[in-house]
Amino acid sequence: MPSRRDDAAPLRRAGGAEAVAAPPSSPSSGAGPPVSGLATPPSGGAGGRGAGKEGRGFTLRGGRATHAHGRTGPRLPHFLAFPPSPSSPLPCTSGSLALPVRSRRCCCCCCCCCRRRLARRGSATGADRRTRTESPALAEDAQPTESEKEIYNQVNVVLKDAEGILEDLQSYRGAGHEIREAIQHPADEKLQEKAWGAVVPLVGKLKKFYEFSQRLEAALRGLLGALTSTPYSPTQHLEREQALAKQFAEILHFTLRFDELKMTNPAIQNDFSYYRRTLSRMRINNVPAEGENEVNNELANRMSLFYAEATPMLKTLSDATTKFVSENKNLPIENTTDCLSTMASVCRVMLETPEYRSRFTNEETVSFCLRVMVGVIILYDHVHPVGAFAKTSKIDMKGCIKVLKDQPPNSVEGLLNALRYTTKHLNDETTSKQIRSMLQ
Numbered sequence: 001m002p003s004r005r006d007d008a009a010p011l012r013r014a015g016g017a018e019a020v021a022a023p024p025s026s027p028s029s030g031a032g033p034p035v036s037g038l039a040t041p042p043s044g045g046a047g048g049r050g051a052g053k054e055g056r057g058f059t060l061r062g063g064r065a066t067h068a069h070g071r072t073g074p075r076l077p078h079f080l081a082f083p084p085s086p087s088s089p090l091p092c093t094s095g096s097l098a099l100p101v102r103s104r105r106c107c108c109c110c111c112c113c114c115r116r117r118l119a120r121r122g123s124a125t126g127a128d129r130r131t132r133t134e135s136p137a138l139a140e141d142a143q144p145t146e147s148e149k150e151i152y153n154q155v156n157v158v159l160k161d162a163e164g165i166l167e168d169l170q171s172y173r174g175a176g177h178e179i180r181e182a183i184q185h186p187a188d189e190k191l192q193e194k195a196w197g198a199v200v201p202l203v204g205k206l207k208k209f210y211e212f213s214q215r216l217e218a219a220l221r222g223l224l225g226a227l228t229s230t231p232y233s234p235t236q237h238l239e240r241e242q243a244l245a246k247q248f249a250e251i252l253h254f255t256l257r258f259d260e261l262k263m264t265n266p267a268i269q270n271d272f273s274y275y276r277r278t279l280s281r282m283r284i285n286n287v288p289a290e291g292e293n294e295v296n297n298e299l300a301n302r303m304s305l306f307y308a309e310a311t312p313m314l315k316t317l318s319d320a321t322t323k324f325v326s327e328n329k330n331l332p333i334e335n336t337t338d339c340l341s342t343m344a345s346v347c348r349v350m351l352e353t354p355e356y357r358s359r360f361t362n363e364e365t366v367s368f369c370l371r372v373m374v375g376v377i378i379l380y381d382h383v384h385p386v387g388a389f390a391k392t393s394k395i396d397m398k399g400c401i402k403v404l405k406d407q408p409p410n411s412v413e414g415l416l417n418a419l420r421y422t423t424k425h426l427n428d429e430t431t432s433k434q435i436r437s438m439l440q
Helices: 112-121 126-134 149-159 162-170 176-184 189-227 234-240 242-263 267-284 297-308 312-327 333-352 363-383 397-405 409-421 433-438
Strands: 010-012 018-021 058-061 064-067 072-075
Touching (some): 149 189, 162 242, 189 267, 189 312, 189 333, 234 242, 234 333, 297 312, 312 363, 333 363, 333 397, 363 409
Antiparallel strands (some): 010 018, 058 064
16 A cells, blocks of 8 residues: 655544544545545554555545545445554453554444544654554543533443443352252241342342443433434534443443343342242241342332343333433434434444454454444334334344344344344334344
């Protein structure tokens, strides 16, 4: 590819801030000025040596990715920007979309925060810029602006506990053995006490999970309010509020992971059912129950409804999104649905386009994109009047399902089941037979 020049004209973003210097455009790439969006990967990255044919440099002109050799790539939202490919993969531990860098990790939502960081580096001189791009300055997380900070901090408090919730759920083993022994020997008081003693702390964990779902619901509603408010369009919001967009994606990622773990653990409902039966029997016999202070009857009823759902956390967020739209009648519904469809489209394009997909050296990043894509599809289907599967939908459902089907079956079966069983409009008459057959 053409070598990078120190005196190359810088790529500028909408506010006038400089971004990364673009390579000299070939005659076939057009002479129009570049718009903000995809920035040229520096040498040594995706567009440099060792990147191969699929990793050549490109910039965005008129909404299309224009490569250094003149070829035009697929049309993408302007807030997309890709950092250089890494020389060594690093694990994604935060649950965010960790676009890889050479020496440190970049966590961002749908790549949009990278653009801001590229702009910060743009004022460097040629020599200094070369030094920095050899070891990309894309490592810090998307930082909230002053207008984002209040909501960002509120949501961040919730997300800090998310990983601990998943660890507790993953290590949840249940009290199946103790419960079976107690049921088989109803007259043995020691076995009854042993089973009760095993179940009570587990129900305390289930209460913790349920209460976290309520906190997550409140966090989602706050993010929806910020990302759909007037006068900006959904794409403008995703570009302006990059830190909030990242948090929105992290919530969806957590939600799908939680529900995947819950669906494969029948002990949760078995333990809670035994707890409620035993608690009811104790009340009848006037036996004091130490666990009742943990979970009273009213809370137990709400928890029972929560865990009866196949995907309880996703159901909570779907209801919260629907409620948000119904309570904000002065806000056009398109503000919400367009935000969701834009995120779905970004994830789909990143996953189905080989030259973008090739930059994901960490499989957890792929899983993150897949979960976010499925999550926003389900929310869209619950909020939009005709859903995500209709021909008028702004989500390319055939493309999204194909992306899922192209993955190893054991890694996406839970996501396909989420589309099959937690969407609202899949079985409507407006859904094409082709889409239904794809999900069979």
